[in-house]
Amino acid sequence: VLTAADAAAPCPAESASVPRLLPAPVPGFSRQDRVTALVSELTASAGAGTPAAPRTVIVSGRGGVGKTAFALQTAHALIPAHPDGQLFAELSDAEGRPVEPAEILRRFLRALGADPASVPEDLLERAELYRSLLADRRVLVVLDGVVDEEQVSRLLPAPAGCTALLTSRDPLPGVLGTHGVCLDPMPNDEAAAMLGSMIGAGRVHDEPVSAAELVRLCGGLPLALRIAGARLRARPHWSLGQLVERLADESRCLDELEHARESVRDRIGVSYAALAPELQRLFGRLALLRLDDFPAWLAAPLADTDLTTGTEMLDVLVQAQLVDTRRTAQGSRYHLHKLFRLFARERLTEAETAERRADILQRVVSTLISLARTAHHRPAAGRVHAMPEGVGRERLPARYVERLLAQPGTWLGQGRSILLSAAEQALVVGASEEFWDLTKEGFRLFEAVRPVASPVPVGLHMTA
Template sequence: MGRREKPIDTRSGPVGAFAGDLRKLRAAAGNPSYRQMASAALYSPSVLSDAAGGHRLPTLPVALAFARACGGDPQEWEQRWREARGGGAPTEPLTPIGVDEMAAAEPGQPRPAQLPIGPHDFVGRMAEFDGARAAMVGIADSRVPVIVRGPVGIGKTTFALRFAHQLTAEFPDGQLFADMATRRADDTAPLEVITGFLHALGVPPDQVPDDDMHRIGLYRSMLAERRVIVLLDNVKDEPQVRPLLARSLNSQIVVTSRSRLLGLDGVRRITLGPLSRVESIDLLRLLIGSDRVRAEHAAGLRIAEFCGHLPLALTIAGRKIAAQPGRRLSEIAGRLADGVNVSNWLRIGDISLADVVLPAYLALPPLAKHVLHMLAGGADEVTPTTLARALHISIESAEYAMDSLIDGGLLHRVSTPDRYLMSPLIGQLVTQEADRFAIRRDQDQLHTDQLRAAIGFTEGGFTH
């Protein structure tokens, strides 16, 4: 049972009265815990508790999230919030709060808003959102950097953007964003990002320290003083992000990466997996239209299965199908079952699954590339022990190859210890794009047949 809330004097003014009304609403809803409310409100328990504390008026997004979590009417509570704020009845239709109505930074301080547009078509991930919020809180309520990781095409950036946009009301002093995939792979990359962040936060160019450590120190000091959310997208490895990390009471850092970044200390990790069948169908409904998917539910499931329940593949497929309103889903599913060129079919505009997989493949060490090719050839699972036996190498070397594939986002560990799987869709793409992926069987010193035999692969399937 949670701690009893401190009493508030509802006669002390509009802020106290508003907080008292929030508490009454929560009591009428059966007094759910703030942790339970957080799952529906998508704000942390501490933020919701503070909203009803009576110390200050919460921001409108927080107030509306509190009301929705307790079954309140959003329009009614926006009206109450504006009255408590002193705005009275609005002269125009009620709209969500704007940036100027949020708790503000000090007058004159820039408030950067660098986050890209968040995803419109998004489903599920509620457990992951809850996990990410819980992971933010560290020792003595300090905020801990959160790493969002998972294989290629799993929707890490989409998830992180959605998450970051949900947090903007809690971090009114600004939003900083950097796509680390566009940075040079050397030690200067994080320092260049820090310089850009300092400029965005209002530090004049002539006041940015030349000394690297002083520059990093100033950046971390500003995160400690202000309420800023920082999103570092597509991080390759630990050196690329380590100088940019900070533990702060006021600011929050979110990182996305295919790699687990196991070399980093003082962080929390959230791993994304494929969508469930229900979530995949929900996403197709958003993209294609509920009526089409409802009318051919079985065909929709077959399309989702072809996409491996990967959000990127589902999004590409859904948008492509939506652009063909006259085609039946069963016709499309049948064509996919008969065989298509994955690279061509899962491509729209400048978005392609192959263009995501190829850089991940090229960054692999030679042994990991060969194992990926072996898995794409039909073996859907492998263990370090069988791999070590086949190649006459140590188990440690085999594990290194497996770890390279995991951190490259092309393999994932299953619940059974030391067993690894690859998405069939990725395997099909690698097989079809063998020339583009520079895989040459006849020049490979490792023998695919030997490796297949070691894991029990035969023409008819698997022996174990």
């Protein structure tokens, strides 16, 4: 029986083609320890004596964290283990729009030696021919900027001995049998070394304080560091301190992180543009209190919704690599990268009027007042206070509040930054009544739970 794959099978002359499609590694980027560990793991599994199987690695992380650079560095190290060729394709354009799998397959088939005139029009037939051409070959396939699982379902190599490296902002949990690598911002020492490799170790050595501050202002984001390095290379007469002064101005920081066709703002914007409108609004509002770290409950008053919906919205932002999360004994905490917070603040200013921002802030302040009053009237220091009438207009579920405030002093310690920031912003928008209510409740709670000899925290004292 002649199948479509048999009919489309390449002739020997076609099979001899060895594609070499990998771009050059990104200059200055180095995460050599992680690359070496991954390469060792992949090559060890290939020679472990077990039946060979295609290996798939998904490199995920936020925009600008260096996924493509890491994948290319790894791919070049894997070339000796894949002598039959290396394929590479970008699966999304500059705006994050997906490229059709049929087009990627057409290019791959031609690179593998198929006669362009014999490439099938049907997607399934192209996928069958692709698998046939990869049979009994050790080929490396790099798929950069994967949008979702469906896009790569026909592009992953099935034959044993092949390896696929995928990069995506989404960890692609639906792609089974994979090895995941999630990239975080670079540690300070690696970031400083990357900066030195771009502008010269001498400039970094001559200005160690400014170099360290530059790394901090870039948040360890390789894209930001690469842009900063390019700007300094183009301006050898600049000191590192001059660029630090520009980046320290939050109103223009993202403007400074642009060079040629590279832009931190544009890279973050790709993930932001893919969000539903209500998620875009929440992301912008996360910058309202100027906090880098915050609890899950904050999403409810910001989005004007219930706790469950607000938490689910936060989790979507986490999956979109716009917000980070970590587990603590008191529940999940969320975090905004410095540069992402600046982007969110720009979107907040564009999308929400001053009056609207004041209304949102009022909901947050009301929730904080409610929590502070509830915490104050829990048993503390051997005292039990009677609950007053009307502890706040914004309420969270009683069971959640009970768990959140189980240790009022612990909650105050974790929530002090939110209390101070909300009070500060209440003054900025002219909500003096809310400012004094929040200050009073925060101070009363501190007085109730602090040790006798403990001083009033400086920020709380100044606010009070």
